[in-house]
Amino acid sequence: MPAPPAPRPPPATVDATLDLLTAQDYVADRRLATAVFLALKLGRPLFLEGEAGVGKTEIAKVLAAGLARPLVRLQCYEGLDTAAAVYEWNYPRQMIEIRLAEAAGGVAREALAHDIFTRAFLLKRPLLQAIDPDDGAPPVLLIDELDRTDEPFEAYLLEVLSDFQVSIPELGVVRAQVPPVVVITSNRTREIHDAIKRRCLYHWVDYPDALSELAIVRRKCPRAPERLAREVVAFTQRLRSMDLFKAPGVAETLDWAEALIALDRVALDPQTVADTIGVLLKYQDDVGALTPDVAAKIVADVQAEGIRL
Amino acid sequence: MIGPGPRGGAMLLPRGRLAENVLYFVRVLRAVGLPVGPAKVIDAIAAVEAVGVAHRTDFREALAAVLVSRHEHLVLFEQAFDLFWRNPKHLEKLVAAQLPRVLGRTGEEAPPLDLPARLAQAMLPPKAPEARADDEDEVDLDAAFTFSPREILQQKDFATMTAEELAQVKAMLARLTLPLPERPQRRTRAARRGARVDLRATMRAMTGAAGAVAPLAYRARTRRPPPLVVLCDISGSMDRYARMLLHFLHAITNDRHRVHTLVFGTRLTNITRHLRHRDVDVALERVAAAVDDWAGGTRIGACMAEFNRRWSRRLLGQNAAVLLISDGLDADAGVGLAFEVERLAKSCARLIWLNPLLRYPGFEARPAGIRAILPYVDEFLPVHNVASLTDISAALEVRRPRNARRTTSDAWLPAA
Numbered sequence: 001m002p003a004p005p006a007p008r009p010p011p012a013t014v015d016a017t018l019d020l021l022t023a024q025d026y027v028a029d030r031r032l033a034t035a036v037f038l039a040l041k042l043g044r045p046l047f048l049e050g051e052a053g054v055g056k057t058e059i060a061k062v063l064a065a066g067l068a069r070p071l072v073r074l075q076c077y078e079g080l081d082t083a084a085a086v087y088e089w090n091y092p093r094q095m096i097e098i099r100l101a102e103a104a105g106g107v108a109r110e111a112l113a114h115d116i117f118t119r120a121f122l123l124k125r126p127l128l129q130a131i132d133p134d135d136g137a138p139p140v141l142l143i144d145e146l147d148r149t150d151e152p153f154e155a156y157l158l159e160v161l162s163d164f165q166v167s168i169p170e171l172g173v174v175r176a177q178v179p180p181v182v183v184i185t186s187n188r189t190r191e192i193h194d195a196i197k198r199r200c201l202y203h204w205v206d207y208p209d210a211l212s213e214l215a216i217v218r219r220k221c222p223r224a225p226e227r228l229a230r231e232v233v234a235f236t237q238r239l240r241s242m243d244l245f246k247a248p249g250v251a252e253t254l255d256w257a258e259a260l261i262a263l264d265r266v267a268l269d270p271q272t273v274a275d276t277i278g279v280l281l282k283y284q285d286d287v288g289a290l291t292p293d294v295a296a297k298i299v300a301d302v303q304a305e306g307i308r309l
Numbered sequence: 310m311i312g313p314g315p316r317g318g319a320m321l322l323p324r325g326r327l328a329e330n331v332l333y334f335v336r337v338l339r340a341v342g343l344p345v346g347p348a349k350v351i352d353a354i355a356a357v358e359a360v361g362v363a364h365r366t367d368f369r370e371a372l373a374a375v376l377v378s379r380h381e382h383l384v385l386f387e388q389a390f391d392l393f394w395r396n397p398k399h400l401e402k403l404v405a406a407q408l409p410r411v412l413g414r415t416g417e418e419a420p421p422l423d424l425p426a427r428l429a430q431a432m433l434p435p436k437a438p439e440a441r442a443d444d445e446d447e448v449d450l451d452a453a454f455t456f457s458p459r460e461i462l463q464q465k466d467f468a469t470m471t472a473e474e475l476a477q478v479k480a481m482l483a484r485l486t487l488p489l490p491e492r493p494q495r496r497t498r499a500a501r502r503g504a505r506v507d508l509r510a511t512m513r514a515m516t517g518a519a520g521a522v523a524p525l526a527y528r529a530r531t532r533r534p535p536p537l538v539v540l541c542d543i544s545g546s547m548d549r550y551a552r553m554l555l556h557f558l559h560a561i562t563n564d565r566h567r568v569h570t571l572v573f574g575t576r577l578t579n580i581t582r583h584l585r586h587r588d589v590d591v592a593l594e595r596v597a598a599a600v601d602d603w604a605g606g607t608r609i610g611a612c613m614a615e616f617n618r619r620w621s622r623r624l625l626g627q628n629a630a631v632l633l634i635s636d637g638l639d640a641d642a643g644v645g646l647a648f649e650v651e652r653l654a655k656s657c658a659r660l661i662w663l664n665p666l667l668r669y670p671g672f673e674a675r676p677a678g679i680r681a682i683l684p685y686v687d688e689f690l691p692v693h694n695v696a697s698l699t700d701i702s703a704a705l706e707v708r709r710p711r712n713a714r715r716t717t718s719d720a721w722l723p724a725a
Contacts, residue, residue, distance in 0.1 A: 014360055014367050034360055034370035041359045042352070049380060078627060079495020091508040098515060116512070150627075151566070152496070188380070189622050197378035198346065201356075203370075204380045245618060285652075 007069045007137050010040035024062040026055070027208070027215045035203035036063065045161050045182035047197055050205030052187050053249020059205075060142035060183035069181070070139040074126035076149040082156065086127045086166055094121050117170035128166055131176040138178040146196075147186040154193050161199045208250060210237050210307045216250060221257045231268045232257045234302040236280065244289065248280040255279050268303070270296040327362070328354050334393050335376065341389055343382050349375055369394075478553060491532035492628060503529030535628040535658060536567035540616065542635035543600065544574040544607035550665045550692070551604075554634055555596065559589045569624045573612035574602035579620065606640040609678055613649035621656045628658040634692060636666050639678030646681040654685035667691035 011017040014030065017037040021028045028036075036059065039046035048056040064071035074085055082088075094116040101112055124132065130141035146154070160166060164176040184200060186192055208216065210233055217229045224232070232253060240247040248256075256279045265272055273295045281287050335350050356371040369390055377386045499507060510526035539558055543551045551572075562568045562584040569581045583595035597603075625631070631653065639646060654660045662682060667690065683689065 014364070030364070030366050031370040031373075034367045035374045038356050038359055038371055038374055042355060044352075047378075081496060089509055089512065091512060094512050095515075113513075150494075150496075189626055190624070191379075194344065194378065198349075200378075201374040202378045203374055204383055243618075 008067050010067065011037060013037070020066040021059075021062055024066045025219045026058060026062040027212055027219060028059075029208070029212060032059070032203060032205065035201055039183075039201050040181060042201070043179055045184055045200040047184045047186070047192075047200035047202045048205050049186045049188050049192075049202070051207070051247070051249060053251035054205045054207060055250055056185040056205050057142065057144055060140055060144075060185075063181060063183065064140040064142075067140065067181070069137060070133070070135075071142060072126050072130045072133075072139045072180070073142045073144060075144050076146050076153070078148060078150055080149045080153050082125075084125060085153070086125050086156075086160075087168060088123045088125065089117070089170075090121045090123050097121075119171070122168075122171070127160055128174065130180040130182075131160070131164055131166055132174050133180075136177070138176070138180045141180040141182045143182065143184045145187060146184050146192055147189045151193065154196055158195055158199070161196065207240055207247070210234065213237065213250060213253060214307065217253060217257050220254050221261065223261050224257050225266045227267055228260060228265060229257065230307055231299075231302050232260065234305070234307045235268060235273070235298060237307070238298050238302065239280065239290075242289070244281070244286045245283045246281070246286060252280050268299050270299050273299060327357065331357060331372070334372070334389070337389050337393055338376060338386065341385050343376065343385060344378075345376055365394075478556075491534050493530040493532050496531045497528040498531050500527050500529035503527035505529075534567075535630055536569070536624070536626070537561070537630050537632065538620075538624050538657070539568065539570045539632045539634065540612075541570065541572045542574070542607060542609070543572045543603055544638075545604045546607070546636050546638050547634075547665070548604040554692070555593055556589060559584050559592050563587060569620075571616065571620065572596075572600055573607075573609070573616075574600075574605045575608050575612075576602055577612045577615045577619075578602075607635075607638060607678075608641050609635060609637070609639045609682075610641050610644055610646035610649055613646065613653055617649055617652050617656070621653065625656045630659040630661065631657045632661050632663060633682070633686070634663045635682075636664055637662075637679035637682055638676055639681075642677045646678060647684070650682045650685045654687075659687045660685060661688040661690065662686040663690050663692035665692050 011020050014034050014037045017040070018028060018030065018033040021033060021036070035046060038044070046059075048059060050056055060073075061071060063069075097116050098112065101115075122128075124134075126141070130139050133139055143157070146157075161182065164179040166174045168174060182200075184196075207213075213236070214229060214233045217224060217233055221229070236248050236253045236256070256276065259276050259279050260268075260272065263272065263276070270292060274292060277287055277290060277295070281290065331353050332350055335345050335353065338345050353372055353375045356375045357368060360367040360371040362368050369387075372390065373383070373386055377383055497503070497505065499510060505528045507526040507528045511523060514526060515523040539561070541551070541554055541558060547554075558570050562570050562581065569579070570584055571577055571579045571581075578600045580596045580599055583599050584592050586592040586595065633653075650660075664679075666679075
């Protein structure tokens with residue numbers, strides 16, 4: 001097995017951070033690069049909040065690739081507990097161990113209890129993996145959609161995030177030799193407790209402006225004709241200024257561009273928009289608000305004016 | 310570049326003007342209401358040193374990353390940043406003029422501190438046990454008679470109460486709790502009997518009793534009440550009830566976690582944070598300051614639309630129940646209301662409508678606003694006296710399948 005590449009040192013300046021993100025095909029604005037740079041430099045978790053589909057999760061992936069570190073991902077959900085997030089004991093193995101000890105006879109209880117609660121019987125879940133990686137390389141830990149979990153888990157996370165350590169009653173405290181790079185994302189379906197935020201660097205990931213979004217489409221969908229790319233971006237940008245229940249994110253823009261490429265379109269027309277709008281808008285009310293007239297008007301507008309700056 | 314330096318307060322100042330200015334800027338942020346703790350100052354200076362001051366945006370984002378922790382504070386931060394880092398001298402004057410207390414510029418003879426009246430009265434020699442202006446006519450309750458007046462009060466309409474009765478009701482409401490039905494959660498706890506075997510505890514028991522038969526330990530699901538979102542109408546027609554209801558809201562908001570409270574008249578205001586203060590008078594004072602459409606018109610449709618758009622995804626997760634407190638009298642005559650209420654009903658586990666008009670025996674749902682809301686509510690209850698408020702909990706206990714909704718509300722619709 002080839003050895004994993006040695007982790008690269010974190011970038012030394014904001015410009016270097018920007019380069020690192022760009023090299024991984026992530027078009028970041030300078031503010032985001034600054035937040036990332038600070039998180040790496042000060043060793044603080046980076047707390048990213050923003051609407052769905054603006055590229056929050058992607059930042060962690062890009063960082064892992066750019067720094068040549070493994071990515072450990074913890075997807076949050078309601079009722080997430082330590083057994084799923086931190087560690088669990090390997091019960092079948094423990095049971096076999098007990099049986100074996102009994103078969104051999106002369107079991108000393110204390111010794112047995114000591115034997116089956118050791119690292120060999122420990123199953124590491126994402127948080128423990130990030131703190132105590134098997135190969136020693138500090139990973140990038142992505143705690144995704146923290147707003148989906150509940151308050152007890154947030155409270156647990158406090159210990160992990162402030163000291164980068166995990167207490168296991170049977171084993172003691174496991175501390176990170178080198179703290180992992182932590183990225184936390186939230187879609188803001190509820191407010192995260194201030195105590196968590198206080199330990200992090202906060203960054204609100206906004207929808208990109210038209211030029212950045214165009215750059216993203218060019219990078220991520222290189223097959224898109226230039227005219228199509230411009231029109232797609234201009235169209236989504238205008239949709240976002242409408243009063244919608246859920247405005248399309250960058251992920252939707254890219255999906256839409258891909259969909260239009262698959263349909264061999266080189267430019268927008270009202271009929272195509274109507275046929276493919278489900279890629280952009282995911283609520284029936286929003287689809288209903290974009291009547292053929294409105295859609296046709298936006299298309300005409302987009303083709304006359306192009307990208308609005 | 311200066312290293313992190315020794316821990317301690319003394320490290321802050323010797324770093325020259327920049328550190329001083331950051332410190333000063335943090336004070337400005339605090340003055341405009343951002344919660345910035347002292348530890349943040351050290352972080353902010355470290356962050357600024359890390360990025361340097363060559364780029365204005367870097368500098369600004371470095372400060373923002375450390376000092377801002379909520380999206381809604383970002384605008385305040387940016388305004389403060391622009392103002393402060395453009396010309397600190399200018400701001401200094403501005404702030405000194407506006408916020409003498411924060412910066413300690415003007416000393417003792419500064420504009421009078423806005424001491425709460427009750428705090429001021431607490432400093433005075435004891436005059437009377439009651440110290441609030443609005444409660445001056447409060448009567449001492451004779452303990453011997455507490456029971457029966459309460460019974461009467463419970464049935465009495467808020468709108469017809471005298472000031473002293475209102476005061477007693479307030480006290481009653483302060484003790485009110487709202488026992489919402491508990492729902493099973495995904496999380497489990499150790500239990501005598503449960504659906505799952507607790508392998509960890511069993512294993513530990515086995516090591517203690519090697520060779521013998523080990524008892525199985527179990528885990529059962531925890532139960533807790535679902536989140537509750539209260540939408541309370543504070544328009545003119547609800548005015549008399551609204552004050553009582555706010556006391557009620559304060560009681561249930563502080564009763565347990567996961568209660569969010571919003572009030573609406575012509576616009577929607579989230580007052581959860583204001584109500585969180587334990588002291589009901591302080592809490593209501595804050596609410597009064599935060600809400601600026603007291604006793605005005607009602608635009609239920611527009612407010613519901615705003616709720617659906619801005620708040621529903623953030624507040625209505627995890628089987629939340631919604632308490633809508635309103636008389637349903639809408640200035641827009643129910644335009645667009647049905648659509649928004651339908652959406653609201655579809656996004657929550659239960660929609661319960663509390664309506665003070667229900668106290669009238671011959672109540673019929675004639676007004677357009679009421680007719681728009683009624684088809685979508687799961688429960689329709691009166692809310693004009695204390696007894697009805699306590700009835701709410703009973704209504705919430707009833708487990709009714711979702712498709713059986715409208716059974717309570719259909720009765721109120723006028724015959725076609």
